[in-house]
Amino acid sequence: MRNQISGQPDDGPDDGDPGSSGDGPAPDHDRSTGGRTEAPWQPPAASPGTDGHGSSPWQSPSQGYSSPAGPPSWGAPGGQPGHAVEPGSAARPGDSGALPPHGGRPSPPFGGQGWGPTYPPQGPGQGSPWGGTFPPAPLYQAPPKPGVIPLRPLGLGELLDGAFQACRRNPLATFGIAILLQAVVALVTVLLLGNVLSSFEVFESQNPTPDSIIGAFASLGVFASVAGVVSGVALLVLQGILVIPIARAVINQRTSFGQAWRLARNRLLPLFGFGLLSFAAGVVGLVLLVGISALAVIGLEEYSALVIVPLVIGALVVLTWASIKIVVAPAALMLEGTGPWTSVKRSWRLTRGNWWRTFGIVLLTSVIVSIIASVISTPLTFAVSLFLGFSSSTSATPDALDSIPVLLATQAITALFTAIGYAFQAGVTSLLYVDLRIRREGFDVVLMREHEQAGPGRTDVVPGGTTSFGHQPGGRP
Template sequence: MDGAFQACRRNPAATFGTAIIIQAVIAVLSVVFGQSLIGSLEVLDTQAELTDAQAISFGASVLTGGTVLTIISAIGILAMQGLLVIPVARAILNLKTGLGQTWRLAKGSYLRLAGMALLMLAASIAGLAAFVFAVVFVIEFLGTSGVVLTVLGVLAVIAVFAWLTVKLALAPAALVLEPRGIFAAVGRSWSLTRGNWWRTFGILILTSIIVSIIVSVISTPITMLVTLFASFGSGDAAGDDLSTILPVLVLTTAISAFFGAIGYAFQAAVTSLLYVDLRMRREGFDVVLMREQEHAASGDPDDVPGRGGHGQFPVPPGPWPGGRAAGSR
């Protein structure tokens, strides 16, 4: 965690800036969707009675918009995890990375990151649909006695989801840094976490808890104050005019997106360092980093550690080279 913090502090534009840009895009789309939803509610409110066609149309709009936002959010979060491995890896060699440089060095990985996000999202939806079908089937044939099996099934699904999340957590980093294809990156993450699942799980879950608490403690009071002042300013009209909700929606979404981006950036940095650390433990990747650090000062300013077929060295891992960012091991 200290290494992730140092890497983010050393490259604030590349880490926090990238996260804020991605979260800003998601926030803008969320506001646009919220505005269209408010407009639909205002139209429906003027109707004396809601027809079946209107109800179906409104439900379809909500479902479509929610699905699009979910897909975009999944792509954005996965892209963030892949992009931020570049400034974190370069920070290990004491190399600073700019915002534009990060995106330039990740050029060629955008479509593969989007494809990976869609693949994982589709697999999650298929798994959830299969589980719901199984629950309906069990309750239909076993009645009330199937409730016990349903509870056990829910616990099993949670356990499987946690296991798969950890096994696939390093795939975006492998896809961008090495670089690899979608399925090759998935296999890479799977092999790197073999024998290190509990350690990886502990670090990721602890980081997630800490970031969630800090972000909530900071953003929730600010959001509540914004909502409170907006309610005082709108007077009694707020209850009659749904359009008065839009400014509050914009402000609260912007606040949540900003602090959420900071948290996501830190989590992505921790995941990136985990990826580098596991490569060190399994492949002697630290030897590659030592070799590249010797030439970093006089070499290519756009050098990315580990690219160009490096990293497959069957030697025992050594200390992290160079820099405060590398001291987390």
């Protein structure tokens, strides 16, 4: 190594050389070659900015960052700083500042100075070697949740939880209205059913007349028709009115019993129009089904089942598909102030591309409500019927009036749990309407604005009536 630095070839170790101890510079040996004396080896003079290879060893080739004043000190292995080595001087064994062997380019130390100054890892907002600061890393911010749901597209669990929270925050406006309407349905059912039971007493006689038999079946038909119409109207009114407290709960507005009726009364007539429109469509479909089935029986006789069975299955499929397509029409009618037909078209557009998801949510909610209502109401109904049956008179010919208390008790229990289930189901349908508008029209922005405009106090604001996202007031899509 000493000979390479002094310009002489390395002829192997010369342990007898007094200068091999490394305590001082090696003696110069002049060698004559052709009458010329070679000078000791010197490092080549580097032009400014170069090291003989096109770049300075003290400068970054890419960024051009200069080292501090003076030549850098090479670090020893392990990252310890070393000492500067003068050109032409011999390095002592173990010296941390020794030049690399074979004339190679020196390697920067670990964590020390090399091809320019090193910089510690920069965090968000810290200084940058290019000037300025690094922008802070974007952090996730949850969507705002002013009311019962976050203002973003909802999942199934959020729909169910939001409906339950909205009903719990407004118990009189949700469960109270549902129980009131179902009580009316239960009362009408009991009165009509008592008349039907009285008319069926003719079958206990030995010789019933044809007129009495026809009257009994006619009363049964009247009972089924009136009870079905009353139940349908009550369910439609319930689904329409409960949209208002559920939607107001989204923007953190509470709704009382009287306030819900006051806000919904101007929309009840269009709601009945929607009900009549749906009923007319159902009647037309039923007439077509019966007519085609009758023609099949007349024309095909014993082979008519090959036409009737697929026809009935197809009718059920079409009925299910159309029912899901218009499932959010009452919500659009109540909140947007549209007419019956425009509400149907609005629901048709909102469910486009989301039919299967809407069908799954509605079906699952119906199954959950039915199971819970049955599990709770069936034992109570059985216990009440058993108790009233033992306490009633045990005559050999029981009168139809004796069964009225049992009917009233069972209908009251059924109406109570049915009302709670209907309120929850109407809440899910209302939030499904909000979710569909958020997905298609950016309705979350409108809801946030209406929440800010409403303020912390209690107001009569109904969200969704004024918006420029995908739908204009007045029925224009």
